[in-house]
Amino acid sequence: MRFPGCDRPVAWTQGHHLKHWADGGPTLIFNLALLCGRHHHLTHEGGIRLEWGADGELVAIPP
Numbered sequence: 001m002r003f004p005g006c007d008r009p010v011a012w013t014q015g016h017h018l019k020h021w022a023d024g025g026p027t028l029i030f031n032l033a034l035l036c037g038r039h040h041h042l043t044h045e046g047g048i049r050l051e052w053g054a055d056g057e058l059v060a061i062p063p
Contacts, residue, residue, distance in 0.1 A: 001033050001058045003043075003050070008036035016040055018050050033058055 002013065013034035019025030033050055035043065042048045047063030 003033065003035050003039035004058055004060050006036055006039055008038075010034060012036050014040055016043060016050070018052075 002010075013036050015027075016033050016035045017025040017027065018031050018033060021027065025031050030052075043050060049061040049063075051059050051061060053059040
């Protein structure tokens, strides 16, 4: 899954741990999302948190 509304090609994305690897987050599909560079930066530096919604889609939660 990808950041909500992102239209970048999948080839331009990077894997992102929803629960950070350094905090014990596993490298398993349920804990990963594909993020373009901009959205990856926003999650790490901008404080945006990603979670799975009840509908199975990613939800971006602002700081």
